[in-house]
Amino acid sequence: MLRIPCPYCGIRDQDEFRFGGESRARRPENPDQLSDEEWAEYLFYRDNVKGRHEELWVHSYGCRQWFNVTRDTCTHEIVGSRRIGSVNG
Amino acid sequence: MSHYSALSILRNAFSGHRNWTRAWQDPEPKKHYDVVIVGAGGHGLATAYYLARYQGVKNVAVLEKDYLGGGNSGRNTQVCRSNYFYPQSGAFYEHSLQLFEDLGQELNFNVMFSQRGVLSVCNSMHELEIYRRWANAIRMNGIDSEMLDRGEIRKYAPHINLDCRFPIRGGFIQKRGGMSRHDAVAWGYARQASAAGVDIIQQCEVTGMVTSDSRIESLQTRKGDISGDRFALCVAGHTSQLADMAGLRLPITSIALQGMVTEPVQPIFDTVMMSAQIHTYVSQSDRGELVTGGGADLYNSYAQRGSLDTQQHNFAALVELMPIFSRLRMMRVWAGVCDMAYDVSPIVGKTPVENLYISTGWGTGGYKAIPAGGDCLAYTMANDRPHELLRPFQLDRFSSGRLIDEGAASGVAH
Ligand SMILES: Cc1cc2nc3c(=O)[nH]c(=O)nc-3n(C[C@H](O)[C@H](O)[C@H](O)COP(=O)(O)OP(=O)(O)OC[C@H]3O[C@@H](n4cnc5c(N)ncnc54)[C@H](O)[C@@H]3O)c2cc1C
Ligand SMILES: [Zn+2]
Numbered sequence: 001m002l003r004i005p006c007p008y009c010g011i012r013d014q015d016e017f018r019f020g021g022e023s024r025a026r027r028p029e030n031p032d033q034l035s036d037e038e039w040a041e042y043l044f045y046r047d048n049v050k051g052r053h054e055e056l057w058v059h060s061y062g063c064r065q066w067f068n069v070t071r072d073t074c075t076h077e078i079v080g081s082r083r084i085g086s087v088n089g
Numbered sequence: 090m091s092h093y094s095a096l097s098i099l100r101n102a103f104s105g106h107r108n109w110t111r112a113w114q115d116p117e118p119k120k121h122y123d124v125v126i127v128g129a130g131g132h133g134l135a136t137a138y139y140l141a142r143y144q145g146v147k148n149v150a151v152l153e154k155d156y157l158g159g160g161n162s163g164r165n166t167q168v169c170r171s172n173y174f175y176p177q178s179g180a181f182y183e184h185s186l187q188l189f190e191d192l193g194q195e196l197n198f199n200v201m202f203s204q205r206g207v208l209s210v211c212n213s214m215h216e217l218e219i220y221r222r223w224a225n226a227i228r229m230n231g232i233d234s235e236m237l238d239r240g241e242i243r244k245y246a247p248h249i250n251l252d253c254r255f256p257i258r259g260g261f262i263q264k265r266g267g268m269s270r271h272d273a274v275a276w277g278y279a280r281q282a283s284a285a286g287v288d289i290i291q292q293c294e295v296t297g298m299v300t301s302d303s304r305i306e307s308l309q310t311r312k313g314d315i316s317g318d319r320f321a322l323c324v325a326g327h328t329s330q331l332a333d334m335a336g337l338r339l340p341i342t343s344i345a346l347q348g349m350v351t352e353p354v355q356p357i358f359d360t361v362m363m364s365a366q367i368h369t370y371v372s373q374s375d376r377g378e379l380v381t382g383g384g385a386d387l388y389n390s391y392a393q394r395g396s397l398d399t400q401q402h403n404f405a406a407l408v409e410l411m412p413i414f415s416r417l418r419m420m421r422v423w424a425g426v427c428d429m430a431y432d433v434s435p436i437v438g439k440t441p442v443e444n445l446y447i448s449t450g451w452g453t454g455g456y457k458a459i460p461a462g463g464d465c466l467a468y469t470m471a472n473d474r475p476h477e478l479l480r481p482f483q484l485d486r487f488s489s490g491r492l493i494d495e496g497a498a499s500g501v502a503h
Binding site: 001002013014015018019021022036037039040041043044045046047048049050053055071073074075076 | 327329330338339340341342343387388389390391392396397398430431487488489490
């Protein structure tokens, strides 16, 4: 079981959270001009990083906030977490 | 290679079983091959076998970073079935099931294919309605499936707790579904591929690629550079990394799926049973262990292990359905790294890199697909055009929007 540091509530067991995927996906700025390939890239294509991974989690059974976690996908070690929009901390 | 038969067992008995020939060769890699396949799991080995045996492509290598069959092909729970919802999936997986029906003969290797039925139970009225639709869709695809009421379910699974927390309302069964022995499938294909002239090279990790003009020239490996005309990636959870070496990005995410077995017991359970809603499935192996699994660990992972809470959810569901199993001890738990596409369907065929083919997206359900996956990818590579059954499963479906959303359609089932 992962122990996830929610930036709002502190460290809690993983089963209070849900995983939200890679955090780098940015919603396109000009959706009506996007080609099908560009839509596919945004919706389905992923870096699928082996190693240090920037990802989203939501504290579903807690404060219900979304936030960023840095986690290693090989060791599952959690390096840190931070509020959305904050650079670090 | 010697033919396996009752006679050969007898003959070898006279020499104390000391003179059996090895099942596959262990060659040094050549400098160049017509086809180089990365990954000696079921899909890589089967592709090599069908290329050499049926497509006339003899100069083939399969490169494996570890030992053959040590990836997901040797880690899965062996469920074979073709009861998928969409016609495209039905046609493909039915081809695979039919190949399984003759696989022991085809490979001269006992793959212990046992059509003991795959029983899906439903734990709510809504699920029952969806299952009726699902079971009918399967029949419309020309594949066997039968709705069962509670009494009939009890016939297949006498120890089931029908009035569990979410009482069982009914279910359906594919009687031709069942299980087989995963190691035997990998070994059987390896043995026959080797006999047909394929070089299977173990301990030979691919670490880089030399490319020019959107073509791959050669692979850098732990045993030196190996060039080829055509290449295939059959590396399951590592497809993104290997594709990246060729500058190719993919709609794949790697996650860990756990499997677990109990201590062995006398025969007690002779079907494969699954519940999508409370999320567990179980069967009994020929060694007597109950083989079980449930949901995946739903975060990106390259670790061949998962979390305890996922196991606990699975055990809780299992003992609720089958209280008689509650006192069995769990003997082993493991995980495999699964290559998930967004629609939980495979991606098999050509890529934007001219001479590169992929076989991925098998995720948590590609064991049953090994014979058809190998057969159809071999055809695709030999003829440089998709096999008819693979047309719907091309990479371009992610931009055309023609997803095959089996994840939503068939839930947990592996
Ligand atoms: C716990 C579990 C239960 C499952 N249950 C079922 C089930 O009941 N029914 C079902 O149909 N499916 C099931 N599956 C899914 C099934 O196991 C897989 O889809 C299938 O085995 C994939 O086969 P493959 O040949 O593509 O991959 P693998 O067998 O994983 O083979 C890939 C190979 O590539 C090698 N490789 C990776 N990187 C490199 C490199 N750089 N160089 C060289 N070689 C490399 C690996 O070492 C590995 O041997 C399950 C999976 C798991 C994990
Ligand atoms: Zn919180």
